Each structure stands twice: as C-alpha cells, then as structure tokens.
Amino acid sequence: MLRRCPSMSIESKAASWGLSWVVVTGASQGLGAAICQGLAGRLAAGSRILGMARSAQGLQDTGDLVQKVNPDVKFIPHVVDFETASREDLKKIIGGSLKVENDPLPSRSVIFHNVGSVGPLDYLQNLKDQDTVNHYFQLNISSVVVLNAVFLEIMSQHPDIAVEVINISSLCGVQPLKSWGLYCAGKAARDMIFKVLAEEEPNILVLNYAPGPLDNNMQEIARTLTADKEVRSCFASMKDEGKLIACHVTVDKLLDLLRGHQFKSGDHVDYYDV
Numbered sequence: 001m002l003r004r005c006p007s008m009s010i011e012s013k014a015a016s017w018g019l020s021w022v023v024v025t026g027a028s029q030g031l032g033a034a035i036c037q038g039l040a041g042r043l044a045a046g047s048r049i050l051g052m053a054r055s056a057q058g059l060q061d062t063g064d065l066v067q068k069v070n071p072d073v074k075f076i077p078h079v080v081d082f083e084t085a086s087r088e089d090l091k092k093i094i095g096g097s098l099k100v101e102n103d104p105l106p107s108r109s110v111i112f113h114n115v116g117s118v119g120p121l122d123y124l125q126n127l128k129d130q131d132t133v134n135h136y137f138q139l140n141i142s143s144v145v146v147l148n149a150v151f152l153e154i155m156s157q158h159p160d161i162a163v164e165v166i167n168i169s170s171l172c173g174v175q176p177l178k179s180w181g182l183y184c185a186g187k188a189a190r191d192m193i194f195k196v197l198a199e200e201e202p203n204i205l206v207l208n209y210a211p212g213p214l215d216n217n218m219q220e221i222a223r224t225l226t227a228d229k230e231v232r233s234c235f236a237s238m239k240d241e242g243k244l245i246a247c248h249v250t251v252d253k254l255l256d257l258l259r260g261h262q263f264k265s266g267d268h269v270d271y272y273d274v
C-alpha cells in the first residue's frame with residue numbers, strides 16, 4: 001500500500017512549480033505514483049496531472065494520494081497498455097486530458113517517461129525468444145519515442161508553454177550488469193534518445209534521472225529473479241544493509257533538481273550525484 005509522504009506538506013512547497021500540465025507514465029505504483037504525489041504538493045491550483053498505466057485500481061489509488069496532498073490539483077487517470085497503444089490512442093489521451101476549454105493555459109508542461117519493466121533477467125545466451133525481446137523494446141523504447149513525439153506535437157500548438165522532458169533512467173544505463181542485458185540496453189538507449197532530443201530542441205529542458213535503488217516491487221524482482229548469483233546477492237545485500245531508497249526521497253531530490261535547473265539539458269544525473 002502507498003503511504004503519504006510526510007515531507008510533502010502543501011505549506012512548504014505549494015505552487016513552487018506554478019500552473020502546470022504534467023504527464024506521468026507508469027503512474028499506478030512505485031516511483032510513478034510517488035512522482036504524482038510529490039508533484040501535487042508543488043503544483044499551483046488548476047494544474048493537471050495525466051497518469052497512465054494498465055491498472056485502473058493503481059491509478060485510482062494514486063489519484064486519491066494526489067487529492068489528499070492537494071485537492072486543487074486534478075489527477076486524470078488513463079488506463080493504457082504501452083505495448084499495444086497506437087499513436088492515435090496516445091494523441092487522443094493526451095489531447096483530451098490536458099486542455100480544458102476556457103481554463104487558463106499553464107506556464108509549464110512536463111512529461112515524466114517513468115514507465116519501465118525489468119524483462120527477463122537471464123544471460124544473453126539464453127534470450128532466444130524473438131517475441132520476448134521485441135515486446136521488451138516495444139514497451140521500453142519504441143512506445144517512449146512515439147509518446148514523446150505525440151506530446152511534443154501537442155505542445156507545439158502552445159508555444160508559450162515551457163516544455164520539460166524527464167526520462168527515468170538507471171545506473172544500468174551506464175553500467176553493464178550480468179543477466180540484465182535487455183534492461184541495461186533499454187536504459188542506455190533511452191538515455192541516448194533523450195540526449196539527442198536535447199541537441200535537437202534547445203528550447204526544451206531534458207533530463208535523464210537515475211533514481212537509485214528503490215525500496216519497491218522492482219527490487220524484489222531483482223533480488224529473487226536475477227539469474228546471475230553474484231548480481232542477485234548484491235541486490236539482496238542492498239536490502240539487508242538498508243541501502244534501498246524510499247520512492248518519496250528520490251522524488252524530492254528529482255523535483256528539487258528540476259526546480260533549480262542545476263544541470264545541462266540532456267545530462268544523465270544520478271540520485272547519488274546531487
């Protein structure tokens with residue numbers, strides 16, 4: 001069950017982001033839910049957060065958290081499977097969720113490409129099933145590229161709104177890990193895609209943020225399903241030694257980083273760097 005984060009009082013951070021439109025993928029649990037919750041305490045009244053994932057219940061729970069933190073921020077849940085959603089589906093969802101007739105336009109619009117899966121945690125020599133590999137890259141790379149393009153197309157109709165693009169990365173994007181081949185490749189590719197975006201679009205602020213090892217479901221999978229024994233026991237030790245990071249802690253760091261803009265557009269910034 002998700003907990004309300006005590007550090008996110010409306011009093012201390014309210015409206016530091018101003019009126020905003022925000023898109024968060026993978027918003028039904030884990031880091032994505034914590035991003036929505038953390039944002040709620042920082043956004044001005046009338047801001048809108050579009051949260052996307054497959055679980056309607058998870059999205060509803062996230063919406064409840066947002067409401068508790070800041071009832072003046074509207075959370076719009078959208079059930080979507082990024083493995084199968086078409087460009088037209090994504091366009092309809094984003095286009096229909098952010099802009100409301102006669103509402104004032106925001107000063108800022110941000111997309112958090114948070115969706116991610118670990119995939120098969122096996123050695124590369126065992127990854128023989130083409131469909132598994134294709135599905136992995138469809139969700140973790142292809143759908144992200146298309147969603148991002150759709151988001152930018154919609155935002156191009158509002159040139160006065162500042163646009164920020166945040167990719168949730170990982171240490172695995174820069175460091176190889178045995179039996180995590182697809183995950184490492186996916187994260188490295190995503191980092192490079194968003195580095196290219198930063199070069200192409202100097203008016204857009206782009207960040208690749210690695211949140212550190214989180215105390216959530218994904219780490220439990222890492223501890224139990226990683227094929228490589230050495231890597232598996234490394235994940236287990238991080239848990240045993242209390243080194244995992246609570247989602248709200250890394251989200252606070254990310255959102256403070258974005259407020260301060262203390263990075264170059266396209267940079268890969270790790271939790272431990274700031």
Ligand SMILES: NC(=O)c1ccc[n+]([C@@H]2O[C@H](COP(=O)([O-])OP(=O)(O)OC[C@H]3O[C@@H](n4cnc5c(N)ncnc54)[C@H](OP(=O)(O)O)[C@@H]3O)[C@@H](O)[C@H]2O)c1
Pocket residue numbers: 025026027028029030031032052053054055056058080081082083113114115116117139168169170171210211212213214215216217218219
């Ligand atoms: N956990 C860590 O230690 C860690 C470390 C570094 C980076 N990260 C990165 O942080 C991000 C969030 O991970 P997390 O730890 O919060 O993982 P998580 O708890 O497994 O959350 C993943 C999110 O993605 C959604 N999702 C998965 N497949 C989907 C699909 N086909 N269509 C739509 N949504 C889908 C899930 O929602 P539904 O199941 O409801 O669809 C969920 O909301 C990922 O990019 C991950 O790589 C995590």
